[in-house]
Amino acid sequence: MANTLYKKHPLAIRWFHWINFPVLFIMIWSGLLIYWANHVFTITLFGHTFFKFFPDTVFTPVAPSWWPEWLSSAGTDAAGHHVRHIWELDFRLAEGLYWHFFFAWLFTINGVLYATYLLLSGEWRQIVPRLIAFKEAIIVVLADLHLWKGKLPVRKYNAAQQIAYTSVVVMGALMVLTGVAIYKPAQQSWLTSLFFGYSTARFIHFWTTLGFLGFFLVHVGQVIRVGWNNFRGMITGYEIVTEEERSILEAQAGGSHV
Amino acid sequence: MSELNIDASSNPLKPIEPKISRRSFVWAAGYMASVYGGVKWLSSRHQVDGIPWPLRKGLEFNEGFWGDAVNPDKPARTYSADRITATRLNETIGMVDDYDLASWKLSVEGVHGHDSPIELTIDDIKALPSFEMITEFCCIEGWSMIQRWKGVRLRDFMEKYPPSTVSGAAPDVQGKPADLVPYVGLTTPPTDDAPEGGYYVGLDMPSARHVQTMLCYEMNGEPLSVEHGAPLRLVIPVKYGIKNIKRIGRVIYTDRKPRDYWAEQGYDWFAGL
Structure with missing residues (x-):
């Protein structure tokens, strides 16, 4: 069977994807600098705290004696002794705020353009899962774990990808909306009320961030697992497929919701 | 594939x-x-008040974007008494320990028709119509509390002691707010170490005229305690906690953007909610 080039990702999608990557990184990093000014969230069930995000040692880890000096900064420990810290993450709220509220614009604009593009180009048909996808996604996961040996249908995005990629669009919208709800709770109080108040909106904003981190880990893991041909597709736009696969994929691209 | x-x-x-x-x-x-x-x-980039200038411009752009949407007549959400939460004490910057509260007076600068500051006692302020509200106080750090506040609305205070105007005409605080000088600055009482006051905030006129912006002298049914800013503090639900200055010593009506303690430390000057 002959191999051929298949034009997988349009230029616009590739730009949206790669613009989002550093912007999302800056948003999460600056968001953490803000969160750390009041890091209150824990995983508590039935009165028992299982997990407190970021114990205090995370903020100012003391450098061991062999740690290079140029990679550390001078500080004091709780007892007031002079020590060197590997990094200092506390008391950087102002810095977190001005980065966050600058790049929030890029994140929002890029996200809105991406969603608009998906709608207008018809690309959404490849991404939005049909109901059957929720069943199929289980088979995809089993196949990824080598527990299912059958052949999956040829499709631009498999069922698990469809669910994941649609979820991040929803999560992105949720981030912007809960973000504005926390940012302007007096002015846009209708939005804050929609998320059951200021504290709840902040809580959702935080947990959606964890959702993004979870997506990121799985996404990068899968990209590494699937390999170069697929990864290169997000840069060049092209992927090498068989003639047969290409004709199926191109028929789907011009066709109905898959 | x-x-x-x-x-x-x-x-x-x-x-x-x-x-x-x-x-x-x-x-x-x-x-x-x-x-x-x-x-x-x-x-x-070179820094403006602790921030690289393009990012400071970013904050100022946001100020314009959201500041234009400030509606002085649209109240922030109010709550019923059973929603009141525990009181938290965060900062006492600008409030010196040995301050003599008995000699406190409020100095008001830039009052229409007065070339020099006028001085008011707490009784002068309590003589104005009182106003009570239960609102949420949001700290820029991320925590919040719902409290009951009582005092005098700044807009009522301004009716009685009006700012000067840009045109020089008689001020009309409710009818012609655009003609008022555009800013209100507030500081703690001057001390030997800080002749301009150790803590100071600036407000845009629409936020200062907001229907819930209050010179507060009572908190949760009790006279304001020293650590919460006795005898008079600002409560402004449309701004972050950092603008809710305690122990006000001076009110300054001005056409120049007033200094702001936390804006000088890299925060947003507008700090609107």
């Missing part, structure tokens, strides 16, 4: 595929370099 084993010798794509790859990867490398360079450039 992923399990393709391309045999290089029989690969018909050989002549075209590396070209596409090479061009795209040059783009990718250029893009990565410009992202890195862009962030480096942004963070290394």
Whole structure:
């Protein structure tokens, strides 16, 4: 069977994807600098705290004696002794705020353009899962774990990808909306009320961030697992497929919701 | 799609595929370099009040964007008494320990028709119509509390002691707010160490005229305690906690953007909610 080039990702999608990557990184990093000014969230069930995000040692880890000096900064420990810290993450709220509220614009604009593009180009048909996808996604996961040996249908995005990629669009919208709800709770109080108040909106904003981190880990893991041909597709736009696969994929691209 | 084993010798794509790859990867490398360079450039610009200037411009852009939407007549959400939460004490910057509360007076600068500051006692302020509300106080750190506040609305205070106007005509606080000088500054009482007051905030006129912006002398049914800013503090639900200055010593009506303690430390001057 002959191999051929298949034009997988349009230029616009590739730009949206790669613009989002550093912007999302800056948003999460600056968001953490803000969160750390009041890091209150824990995983508590039935009165028992299982997990407190970021114990205090995370903020100012003391450098061991062999740690290079140029990679550390001078500080004091709780007892007031002079020590060197590997990094200092506390008391950087102002810095977190001005980065966050600058790049929030890029994140929002890029996200809105991406969603608009998906709608207008018809690309959404490849991404939005049909109901059957929720069943199929289980088979995809089993196949990824080598527990299912059958052949999956040829499709631009498999069922698990469809669910994941649609979820991040929803999560992105949720981030912007809960973000504005926390940012302007007096002015846009209708939005804050929609998320059951200021504290709840902040809580959702935080947990959606964890959702993004979870997506990121799985996404990068899968990209590494699937390999170069697929990864290169997000840069060049092209992927090498068989003639047969290409004709199926191109028929789907011009066709109905898959 | 992923399990393709391309045999290089029989690969018909050989002549075209590396070209596409090479061009795209040059783009990718250029893009990565410009992202890195862009962030480096942004963070290394000369600083305005502790922030690289493009990011300070960003905060000012946001101020314009959201500031235009401030509606002085639209109240922030109020709550019923059973929603009141525990009181939290965060900062006492600008409030010196040995301050003599008995001699406290409020100095008001820039009052229409007065060339020098006028001085008011707490009784002068309590003589104005009182106003009570249960609102949420949001700290810029991320915590919040719902409290009951009582005092005098700043807009009622301004009716009685009006700011001067840009045109020089008689001020009309409710009817012609655009003619008033555009800012109100507030500071703690001057001390030997801080002749301008140790803590100071600036407000835009629409926020100062907001229907819930209050000179507060009572909190949760009790006279304001020393650590919460006795005898008079600002409560402004449309701004972060940092603007809710305690122990006000001076009110300054001005046409110049007033200094702001936390804006000078790298925060947003507007700090609106």
